[in-house]
Amino acid sequence: MSYTPFRPFDTSLDQSVALALLRQATGGADDGELFLERRRSEALVFDDGRVKNASYDASEGFGLRAVCGETAGYAHSTDISEAALKRAVETARLAVGTGGGALADAPALTNKRLYTDLDPIEQAEFTVKLDVLREIDEFTRALDPRVVQVSATIAASLQEVEILRPEGALLRDVRPMARLNISVIVEENGRRESGSTGGGGRTGLSDLMVRDNWQTTAREALRIAAVNLSAVPAPAGVMDVVLGAGWPGILLHEAVGHGLEGDFNRKGTSAFAGLMGQQVAAKGVTVLDDGTIPDRRGSITFDDEGTPSGKNTLIEDGVLVGFMQDRQNARLMGVKATGNGRRESYAHAPMPRMTNTYMLGGDANPTDILADLKDGIYAVGFGGGQVDITNGKFVFSCTEAYRVQNGRVGAPVKGATLIGDGATAMKQIRAIGNDMALDPGIGNCGKAGQWVPVGVGQPTLMIGGLTVGGSAA
Incomplete structure (x- = not known):
């Protein structure tokens, strides 16, 4: 398979013509851009000793946006041509009307590179990938006679984008992504249980396919x-909970992160609306959203409006100090864009979204935090969860958790769910570990029907008084 760099202005569309049409669409508007994208992805699933699915997808297209005040006109097409762009201009202009405004200042430009531009799909032949998946299946089954099913997935993609701004700037970015995931089902005495883990990031497949990894x-x-397999029914009631480091930061992402996105706060629908400068979490709690970490799943050189990605402090020592902003919400709120304008694809308009959201570590030893837990749950892994942005209430299912009594970690528990609200939970943090870790690179975030890759992280935390929904009273 040969790889030709995505250069739409070198082929089917003349850049000067595209710029003229973009300026026609944004005349009298506050902002806008032409977003062009080509995306290719491959996924191989080896399940129960055979190839279950092998897929390859390719797409390309453009999205044209014109923004005027709180209104945005958006049109997209799979046809990257002058004719299609002219039709899009007519649609985008509907949002601008007679206009009369002036374009906002252009985003700053950056030469920073946060990840490779090599295509991970081409780093290994198809047959080599299948051989690795077979090896994974055979190796995992040989580890334990209780293994009855193994599912392994190798996935890779390459997203290439060009953003043309009305000021004439043209930005290009190549965004690789690779991931390996393994799920196992074991059976003993008629009882079946599963476990799953994986990892990846904006890197090649080579490292993930190394045997040791x-x-x-x-x-x-x-x-x-x-x-x-040895888990007992989870207790139920209000109790203290210790969250492990790393992936449990998904609770922080959902229960707090979404509430700190600019659009929800501008519209007053977030539980954190109107609380800027106030204490919203316990002392010592500092939360950041950082899209500048090299090779991480949620990192982006610049966002999907052209603003360079940033390392943004949201909560500092418990005080709310910032929101995540795209250009439109930042302008309407009188603040700077933070590099968080993201979209799923050319067919979607950008909105404020998280990148890598995490809490900084404290000075407590994780062992001491567990020793201080008198009667509660130690939650290490999480599955699905639900959050109401307006009040921050959340429900999360634990995939790995343990009962702790008098500081001793006891039996694993099954069926535990954590119930609470983000604002209250942040104020009830009683200890912050010195072991901050990021997740292994498995996160996806959904908002308004759009999905984007993200990262999460946190240290070991003790949170007081969470409601644990379990299967035993």
């Missing part, structure tokens, strides 16, 4: 499944 992943998936 996938063997570590396979052992971890098996460990989780084996732990759940």
Whole structure:
């Protein structure tokens, strides 16, 4: 398979013509851009000893946007041509009307590179990928006779974007993504349980396919499944909870992160609306959204409006100090854009979204935090969850959790759910560990029907008085 760099202005569309049409669409508007994208992706799934699915997808198109006040006109097409762009201009102009405004200042430009531009799909032949998946299946089954099913997935994609701004700037970015995931089902005495883990980021497939790496992943998936085989019904009630480092930061992402996105706060629908400068979390709690971490799943050189990605402090020592902003919401709120204007694809308009959202570590030893837990739950892994942005109320299911009594970690528990609200939970943080870690690179975030890759992270935390929904009274 040969790879030709995405250069729409070198082929089917003349850049000077496109710029003239973009300026026609944004005349009298506050902002706008022409977003062009080509995306290719491949996924191989090896399940229960055979290839279950092998897919390859390719798409390309453009999205044209004109913004005037709180209104935005958006048109998109898979046809990157002058004729299609002219039709899009007519649609985008409907939002501008007679206009009369002036374009906002252009975003700053950056030469920073946060990840490689190599195509991860082409880093290994199709047959090599299948051979690795077969090896994973055979290796994992040989680890434990209780293994009855193994599912392994290798996925890679390459997104190439060009953003043409009305000021004439043209920005280009190549965004790779690779991921390996392994799931295991074990059976003992008629009882079946599962475990799953994986990882990846904006890197190539080479590292993920190294034998030592996938063997570590396979052992971890098996460990989780084996732990759940001995799990007892979770208790229910209000109790203290210790959250592990790393992936449990998904609770922070959902229960707090979404509430700190600019659009929800501008519209007054967030539980954090109107609280800027106030204490919204316990002392010592500092939360950042950082899209500048090299090779991370949620990182972007610049966002989908052209604003360079940033390292943005949202909560500092418990005080709310910032929101995540795209250009439109930042302008309407009288603040600067933070590099958080993201979209799923050319067919979607950008909106404020998280990148890598995490809490900084404290000075407590994680072992001491657990020793201080008198009667509660130690939650290490999470599955699905639901959050109401307007009040921050959340419900999260634990995939790996343990009962703790008098500082001793006891039996694993099954069926535990954590229930609470983000604002209250942040104020009830009683201890912050010194072991801050980021997740292994498995997160996707949904908002308004759009999905984007994200990262999460946190240290070990003790949160007082969460409601634990379990399967035993």
